Amino acid sequence: MQKGKFISAVILAAGSSSRMGIDKITADLNGKPVLLYSVEKFLKSCADELIIVASEGNIDAIKELLHNVKSEKPIKTILGGKERNESAVNAFNAMSENSDIISVHDGARPLVTCELCNRVTESAIENGGAIAAVRVKDTIKKVDNGFISDTPERKNLMSAQTPQAFTKEVYKKAIEYVAEHNAEITDDASAAELVGCNVAVVEGDYRNIKLTSPEDLIIAKAFLSE
Numbered sequence: 001m002q003k004g005k006f007i008s009a010v011i012l013a014a015g016s017s018s019r020m021g022i023d024k025i026t027a028d029l030n031g032k033p034v035l036l037y038s039v040e041k042f043l044k045s046c047a048d049e050l051i052i053v054a055s056e057g058n059i060d061a062i063k064e065l066l067h068n069v070k071s072e073k074p075i076k077t078i079l080g081g082k083e084r085n086e087s088a089v090n091a092f093n094a095m096s097e098n099s100d101i102i103s104v105h106d107g108a109r110p111l112v113t114c115e116l117c118n119r120v121t122e123s124a125i126e127n128g129g130a131i132a133a134v135r136v137k138d139t140i141k142k143v144d145n146g147f148i149s150d151t152p153e154r155k156n157l158m159s160a161q162t163p164q165a166f167t168k169e170v171y172k173k174a175i176e177y178v179a180e181h182n183a184e185i186t187d188d189a190s191a192a193e194l195v196g197c198n199v200a201v202v203e204g205d206y207r208n209i210k211l212t213s214p215e216d217l218i219i220a221k222a223f224l225s226e
Contacts, residue, residue, distance in 0.1 A: 007121055008099040009047035009163075010091045011038050013062060013107035014055040014080030024211045025054075025107050026061045030224045033065050034211060037110035043071050045117040047103065051094050053080040053087045084185065085178045092175060101125060103165035104188050108211045111223055117163050120202050124165035129197040131165075131189045132204035133158040161204040164188045170197045 013025040013035055025035045035052070042050055054062045054077055063077050078094045080087035088104075095102065103121050105112060116132055123130035136157045142150040164187060166174070174191035177183065185191045189199045207223050209216060 005100045005125060006049075006096060006098040007045075007047045007101045007103060008049050008051060008095045009042045009045070009117070010051045010053060010088075010102060010104045011035070011042065011107045012053050012080070012084075012087060012104065013058065014053050014087055015108060021214065023058050023061070024217075026058055026065065027211075027217065029110060029217065030221055034110045035062060035065060035107050036069070038105055038107050038112055039066070039069060039075070041112055041114045042103075042105065042117060043069075043073055044114045046121055047073065047117070049074045049096055049099075050076070051091050052077045052107070053091050054078070055080055085175055085191070088171075088175045088188065088191075089179065092172065099168050101165055101167060102171045103163045105163040106210060109162055109208055110211070111205075111207045111209060111220060112163065113205060113208075116202075116205055116208065120163045120165045123200045123202050124167065127198065127200040128170050129164075129166040129189065129192045129199040130202050131187075131199060132161040132163055132208065133201050134161065134204040134206055134208075135159075158201060160187055160189060161208050161210075162187075164199075166192055166197065170195065 026033050059079055066075055076094055078090055101121055101124055120130050120132050136159050139154055140152055140157055141148045170192055173195040177195050178191050192199050
């Protein structure tokens with residue numbers, strides 16, 4: 001890791017959890033709230049500060065969870081927006097003015113490793129932007145009106161994960177562009193691509209799953225029990 005770089009880690013915890021049926025961020029996972037897994041990993045990583053982006057519905061619960069977390073690194077809990085980019089803007093405004101690199105992680109990915117966090121950050125320092133991703137295992141079909149319209153070559157396809165990290169300059173340009181053009185994005189890399197960032201890909205981890213539906217909790221518990 002290059003010396004003198006200030007790393008701001010943003011953990012997104014403001015999702016609706018509609019498919020889970022419960023607030024997945026504060027849900028119990030083998031005796032610990034889901035969010036705390038990511039918080040603990042980033043506290044052990046190269047990050048210099050943590051910013052937790054919460055929703056109106058869970059911000060009080062998250063603050064209570066973090067109350068007993070002991071760390072010399074600053075941990076801020078802020079309110080997110082209705083859209084992903086609104087949350088990104090709020091997080092950006094809450095960062096230290098010394099921030100050089102912004103690493104964004106989905107709080108619904110509790111099995112991220114400290115090592116992956118650092119590798120993505122290192123790549124972002126070198127390339128301007130980087131994401132964790134894994135190669136797809138299934139054959140992917142493009143479907144229109146219920147029929148297959150195309151079968152992309154699997155060797156060129158990867159499934160994006162988080163963390164995703166960017167220089168402060170790239171991140172600022174990206175969130176400003178999305179806001180100005182009302183662009184629809186599903187991750188931060190999509191926004192960075194829109195402003196010309198050549199985003200690098202770091203080999204991710206198949207265990208770094210996103211908790212979306214109830215069966216994902218079962219899978220995560222199985223991984224943790226190994």
